[in-house]
Amino acid sequence: MLEAFLVSVITMATPILLAALGELLVEESGVVNIGIEGAMLSGAFAALTIAFFSGSDALGLTGAIVAGVAINAIFAVLVVNLAVNQVVTGTAVSILALGLTGVFYRKLFGVTGKAFMVAPMAKIPLGPLARIPLLGPALFDHNALVYFTFILVPAIWYVITRTRYGLRLRACGERPEAADALGLGVIAIRWQALIVSGALTGLAGAFLTLAYANTFVENISAGRGFVALSVVIVGRWNSWGLAAASLLFGAAMALQFGLQALGTVVPYQLFLALPYALTLVVLAGFGGQAAAPSALGEPYRRQ
Amino acid sequence: MPSSIAKPFAALALSAALISIVLVALGASPIGVFAALGEGAFGNWNACVDTIVKSCPLIFTGLAVSIAFSGALWNIGADGQLTIGAIAAGAIGTHLGDLPHSIAVAIVLAAGAIGGAVWGGIAGWLRARRDVNEVISTIMLNFVAVQMLSWMVHGPLMEPSRAYPTSSPIAFAAQLEFYFPPSRFNLGMLLAVVLAVACYMLLFNTSAGFELRAMGRNRRAATFYGIRIPALTVWVMALSGALAGLGGAVQVSAISHRLYEKLSPGWGFEAIAVALVARLNPIAVIPAALLFGALDNGSQAMQRTQGISPELVQVIQALVILIILAFDTPAWTGLRENIFGAAGDDASAVPPVAETPDA
Numbered sequence: 001m002l003e004a005f006l007v008s009v010i011t012m013a014t015p016i017l018l019a020a021l022g023e024l025l026v027e028e029s030g031v032v033n034i035g036i037e038g039a040m041l042s043g044a045f046a047a048l049t050i051a052f053f054s055g056s057d058a059l060g061l062t063g064a065i066v067a068g069v070a071i072n073a074i075f076a077v078l079v080v081n082l083a084v085n086q087v088v089t090g091t092a093v094s095i096l097a098l099g100l101t102g103v104f105y106r107k108l109f110g111v112t113g114k115a116f117m118v119a120p121m122a123k124i125p126l127g128p129l130a131r132i133p134l135l136g137p138a139l140f141d142h143n144a145l146v147y148f149t150f151i152l153v154p155a156i157w158y159v160i161t162r163t164r165y166g167l168r169l170r171a172c173g174e175r176p177e178a179a180d181a182l183g184l185g186v187i188a189i190r191w192q193a194l195i196v197s198g199a200l201t202g203l204a205g206a207f208l209t210l211a212y213a214n215t216f217v218e219n220i221s222a223g224r225g226f227v228a229l230s231v232v233i234v235g236r237w238n239s240w241g242l243a244a245a246s247l248l249f250g251a252a253m254a255l256q257f258g259l260q261a262l263g264t265v266v267p268y269q270l271f272l273a274l275p276y277a278l279t280l281v282v283l284a285g286f287g288g289q290a291a292a293p294s295a296l297g298e299p300y301r302r303q
Numbered sequence: 304m305p306s307s308i309a310k311p312f313a314a315l316a317l318s319a320a321l322i323s324i325v326l327v328a329l330g331a332s333p334i335g336v337f338a339a340l341g342e343g344a345f346g347n348w349n350a351c352v353d354t355i356v357k358s359c360p361l362i363f364t365g366l367a368v369s370i371a372f373s374g375a376l377w378n379i380g381a382d383g384q385l386t387i388g389a390i391a392a393g394a395i396g397t398h399l400g401d402l403p404h405s406i407a408v409a410i411v412l413a414a415g416a417i418g419g420a421v422w423g424g425i426a427g428w429l430r431a432r433r434d435v436n437e438v439i440s441t442i443m444l445n446f447v448a449v450q451m452l453s454w455m456v457h458g459p460l461m462e463p464s465r466a467y468p469t470s471s472p473i474a475f476a477a478q479l480e481f482y483f484p485p486s487r488f489n490l491g492m493l494l495a496v497v498l499a500v501a502c503y504m505l506l507f508n509t510s511a512g513f514e515l516r517a518m519g520r521n522r523r524a525a526t527f528y529g530i531r532i533p534a535l536t537v538w539v540m541a542l543s544g545a546l547a548g549l550g551g552a553v554q555v556s557a558i559s560h561r562l563y564e565k566l567s568p569g570w571g572f573e574a575i576a577v578a579l580v581a582r583l584n585p586i587a588v589i590p591a592a593l594l595f596g597a598l599d600n601g602s603q604a605m606q607r608t609q610g611i612s613p614e615l616v617q618v619i620q621a622l623v624i625l626i627i628l629a630f631d632t633p634a635w636t637g638l639r640e641n642i643f644g645a646a647g648d649d650a651s652a653v654p655p656v657a658e659t660p661d662a
Binding site for chain 2 (some may be wrong): 030034060074078082084086087088089090091093096098099100102103104105106107223226229230233236267269270272273275276277279280283284293297
């Protein structure tokens, strides 16, 4: 029971964390990408469609990366190059992905939505570690995407806080004019962050279809992209904080399934609303966005 | 043709062209699809009335978004505000059986407006007093509202037989009647039109409206001018929420009569397309809402005859938004001036949606 719960927590946390780590890079460069939901949905759809017709998970994952990057590229042209309002653009990009995946899904798989399943991604148990009672299955018996996600946590922390590139990235998010004056190329760096984030978010979507649901339904991301936005805020723009917040929200989602099955007096909707309510409380309590990059969300136009 | 009108039409034409490409990729005939959309939306008298009925919530949410965006407050939460308004209306509406019709209807609509105003006002207060970006807070409040509705129809407001996750129908006295049955034309549409005119007057003929637009143009300059930005922020968000909440109450009172999960198919997001096509002009919100209501209404017929799923309408919405945004940028203006010479008549009533004038 507890073991199954822990496995479920990691499974629920992985796609959120993966997308949130990408969003962290983007936000450090000074951009808020609400289109993250759209990139995740596109990744989910591309991964499943390609894996279904080709029979190859590797091709499916590649397709998810391409789809996520493509959606973020649309966003980047408008937001980074044309300095358009990031919020409205992000919302439109999400609606676009919702519409396109819906239309193509019905076209490819029929109006009936007959189940088209793929085999779940192969698990890679880490030798004897996977046999540790309780923790083994939860931590050391997962598919490659889960390991990749959790390895990214220290990796992205290191890049952002300890490397020259991370310094440049943060300069673009704190003082884009100054960064530009130093010749750092704000446009190029924001594009790079959005491309990497598109790839990660696409993979997060692929996890939903190839590893979790093993099929696609319309709007399968169901707001997880927005939960990833919350994770970045609640995690205070820090990789380790993001991991902790993802696990917390993953636990809330996993609990909700248990409660729904048990039929307890506690409404399960409370747990579904938790990530969003907690984000509001954290934002209100910590005095707004003190930990956020200063130029977050402001379009930058070279003078 | 002044460019303030030309831009939305050009955006619609360009998105129709892009949609045609998508349709060809799907193996469908663009002409057939557009014809089916038009036939479904305006093919006969009933279809026309249905188009009007379907555009009604879009006028309310479109006004909500227009008012907020005019003040450069990016309210992405019209959907949640509408949902809370609907919950308030649906909850109170079941208890009004003993009241006269007009009073019961007034109470239900007021409940919806208040519910929406509270939901929008929370985001406004968080922005004004706690420096919380309203984009993030309204998105989060949307999801909280959706879960609250789900809890309500599974819990406290569930109908007595507890067979279906819906609430009991509201009292007959609280229901808006249909004027030309079997069509569902009701008072809500007239209310929406009156409110559109009122919002226009507020924005362009009152000092409060001037302050709101000044805040939208340049927050810092508005502060120096003596406008009390925090108080105005709360009021604008509350008003915006009230308009959306009223839309939810009208939907419950006239059409659905009860609450159920996923009451809104995304009216609050579609409203962004409506508001941008209308260039944030409240009067223009009416034709813009009719356009998108027609697309929604025609999409069923399109699915029947052309086999294209109704989600195509979302693709159209998104493309219209993206193209209008791109048209508003200096890059485009520069290009146009290179081709046509400086226009000079572009001083539209729209705050620069292309940038956040917050810096």
